[in-house]
Amino acid sequence: MARLIDTVAVVTGGGRGIGREIALQQAREGARVAVLARTATEIEETVSLIQGEGGQAIALPTDVTDQGAVESAFRRIATELGPVDTLVNNHGSFQAFGPxxxxxxxxxxxxxxxxxxxxxxxxxxxxxxxxARGKGRIVNLVGGGTGNSFPHGSGYASSKAAIMRLTECLNDTTIAHSVRAFAVDPGLVRSAMTEMQLSSEAGKTYLPGIQQLFDDGVDIDPSRAALLIRDIAAGRFDVLAGRLLRGVDDRDALEEEMYDVVAADGRALRFSAIEQQKL
Known part of the structure; x- marks a missing residue:
């Protein structure tokens, strides 16, 4: 039985790649899906694919950097689909390469x-x-540089580390009301973003490791993150709210280990235990 029937999911950056796969997986589990991105033709294609499989979805061209546009989009979602149960922030940009x-x-x-x-x-x-409803899940996608240095991708890395901390702060302020936030790292996925890194002169100069990783066979299927997020939306990993989950994770193994992860305060942005004692 579909686990997300009578729920509403919002997927940003849903016009292609990982975002499209996330939207499709949410719909396949029964969710009504709002697909957001700046390019109307791409999100309309995602909606068409969902509808072709018998699902319900709407396309909302939206620039997420525009507060008014975002608020307007969410008002439309509430009117046309209902209150949001799952928000997936998949939008992303990585165009500044180099020191x-x-x-x-x-x-x-x-x-x-x-x-x-x-x-x-x-x-x-x-x-x-x-x-107000006392329920909801927010999933924020992170990536390279979230927990480590990324010298030639400093803007992207800084933003993703900030999203990780925002996720922790948000979760800590909402979990008492059964609203949970999660961070998800999809891994290295061949996408429009990585293709630009591979083809641009700046990318070739400053990010040669990306091509090497693909040459070595590191190419995570976007369905890995989409299936993980589907399970998050269904509540499977609520114990890990406020923490980082990865597309490469074995979901069954993660479920078995999640209480140990929490006990060790793992998968979070933290100083070491020794450093914490000095603060």
Whole structure:
């Protein structure tokens, strides 16, 4: 039996790649899906695929960096589909490659703005209704540089680390009302974003490791993250709210280990135990 019947899911960046697969998986489990992105033709195609499988979805062209546009989109979602049960922030930008002094400041900041500010806007828009209903799950996608240095991807890495911390803060302020936030790292997926890294001169110069990883066979299928997020939406991993889950995780093994992860305070942005004692 489909586990998400009579629920509403919102997927940003849902016009292609990982986002499209997430939207499809949510719909296959019975959710009514709102698909958001800036490019109307792409999200309309995602909606058409969902409808072709018998699902219900709407396409809402939205710039997540525009607060007013985000709030307007969520009002439409509430009217046309109902209150949101699951929000998946999949939108992302990574166009500033190289050391800080080589990056165009506007391009660097635009990556941060789309990734981090966009996530803030959608979380802010959806939280009040979730809190009023006493239920809801928010999934924020993170990635390279979240928990480690990424010297030639500093804008992207900084934004993803910030999203991880935002996820923790949000979860800590909403979980008492049964609203949970999660971070998900989909892994290295061949997408429009990575293709640009592979083909651009700046990408070839500063991110040669991406091509090497693909040459070595590291190419995570987007369905891995989509199936994980489907399970999150169904409540399977509620114990791990506020923490980082990965597309490469074995979901059965993760379920068995999740209480140990919480006991060890793992999968979170933390100083070491020794450093914590000094603070």
């Amino acid at each position: 800080v002094w080589e990056c165009d400041p506007l391009v660097w900041w635009r990556d941060v703005e789309i990734n981090f500010r966009g996530t803030f806007h959608t979380c802010r828009a959806v939280s009040p209704t979730m809190l």
